[in-house]
Amino acid sequence: MNQDAMKKQAAEAALAYVEGGVVGVGTGSTVNHFIDALATIKGRIEGAVSSSEASTERLKGHGIPVLDLNSAGELSIYVDGADESNERLQLIKGGGGALTREKIVAAASRQFVCIADESKLVKVLGRFPLPVEVIPMARSYVARELVRLGGTPIWREGFVTDNGNLILDVQHLEIADPLQFEQRINNLAGVVTVGIFALRPADVLILGTPNGAKTIKAADFSG
Ligand SMILES: O=C[C@H](O)[C@H](O)[C@H](O)COP(=O)(O)O
Numbered sequence: 001m002n003q004d005a006m007k008k009q010a011a012e013a014a015l016a017y018v019e020g021g022v023v024g025v026g027t028g029s030t031v032n033h034f035i036d037a038l039a040t041i042k043g044r045i046e047g048a049v050s051s052s053e054a055s056t057e058r059l060k061g062h063g064i065p066v067l068d069l070n071s072a073g074e075l076s077i078y079v080d081g082a083d084e085s086n087e088r089l090q091l092i093k094g095g096g097g098a099l100t101r102e103k104i105v106a107a108a109s110r111q112f113v114c115i116a117d118e119s120k121l122v123k124v125l126g127r128f129p130l131p132v133e134v135i136p137m138a139r140s141y142v143a144r145e146l147v148r149l150g151g152t153p154i155w156r157e158g159f160v161t162d163n164g165n166l167i168l169d170v171q172h173l174e175i176a177d178p179l180q181f182e183q184r185i186n187n188l189a190g191v192v193t194v195g196i197f198a199l200r201p202a203d204v205l206i207l208g209t210p211n212g213a214k215t216i217k218a219a220d221f222s223g
Pocket residue numbers: 026027028029030031080081082083092093094095096097098099102
């Protein structure tokens with residue numbers, strides 16, 4: 001089974017968590033499979049709140065109404081992919097540059113269901129370059145500060161986020177304490193969002209595997 005088939009398997013398994021109402025929808029290739037699956041039950045939901053222009057376009061293409069988060073209130077569920085997850089369901093996200101809106105919709109949702117293929121589960125976060133969204137005038141300053149924190153920031157040249165900002169991808173990190181590192185980077189002037197999701201981790205991780213979808217709950221972690 002290839003990686004895309006495992007993403008599709010995880011995405012389809014997430015449908016079981018959708019109970020109607022308004023669904024928070026993330027961004028990326030795994031979420032694209034989820035949007036396609038959501039379209040098969042669109043009569044049972046009120047609509048979606050989207051985390052990116054790309055997901056909005058796909059949702060609308062399926063005839064799923066896209067609502068403004070400001071008028072949707074608290075969402076019961078948010079479904080999104082990840083670039084990495086540890087076993088506490090703390091994540092690295094933002095490979096597609098949608099991290100800021102993703103973090104907002106995740107924060108506004110009661111349950112965060114993360115969908116991924118099994119390769120995304122890691123012991124320690126940081127092998128995947130950590131995306132950091134920055135205000136354009138702060139790019140060099142934030143990059144210097146990230147070097148002081150032990151990383152190697154690379155400017156994602158030519159890429160502008162849906163919010164009009166830039167992305168630095170920080171290589172060579174081994175993030176032993178994701179919660180503390182998220183807060184530390186959030187506190188740098190000019191940082192809009194760091195792609196660590198530890199303050200608001202996922203509640204459920206569904207991994208596509210060659211042996212079927214595997215579900216891990218944050219509550220299962222006892223260490
Ligand atoms: O900005 C992008 C998002 O955080 C994605 O959820 C993440 O990059 C995973 O994407 P994919 O499902 O394509 O692996």
